Structure formats: structure tokens, C-alpha cells
Amino acid sequence: MTAQTDLRLVDNPMQPLDCSACAATVLVRKSNWQQTTIQWQETSQKACLERPLACRGGTPTEQFAGCGTLAATIRDASLEGRIDVIFKDVPET
16 A cells, blocks of 8 residues: 655645744644644744743743744734635634
């Protein structure tokens, strides 16, 4: 049996988006209203304003759970049509 090639990122690539607070650019793919994939680059990690606050006190940067401002930026961009939502259903409010 031959494994199938995953074409999801070819058919629906990740899109660049700037955070509304710090202008860190990340790559985003919004599969549906509940599922979001975010790819951080080193420069965006350094630019994020929330990452240093979450990682102070000895918490490793690898355990950073995510930026609330970026999450809001992604939500707004999705609702405004600046980021594609691949499988659209009724957005939850």
C-alpha cells in the first residue's frame, strides 16, 4: 500500500499575518472556526510582547501556550476575510 501525499498545504497554504500589537509576522492556516495552525519564525518569537511575560520566572520558552493578542488578531482577520477559513460553517460567537 502506497502512502498518499498530503496536499492540504499545497491546496490551502499558510498565510502571513501580522499581530495587531507587536507586528510579529506568523504564518496561519485556518482549517475551520475551531482549528488554527500557527507557524512562528525566530523573528516573530522575539517580537512578541506576551512571550517574555509568560516565560519569566524560569518557565521555558518552549512551554509558551500562545499569544492572546495574536489569537484575537487571527479571529478578527478570519471574520473580516483577510485570512481564509477553509471549511466554513457558522462561526461561534
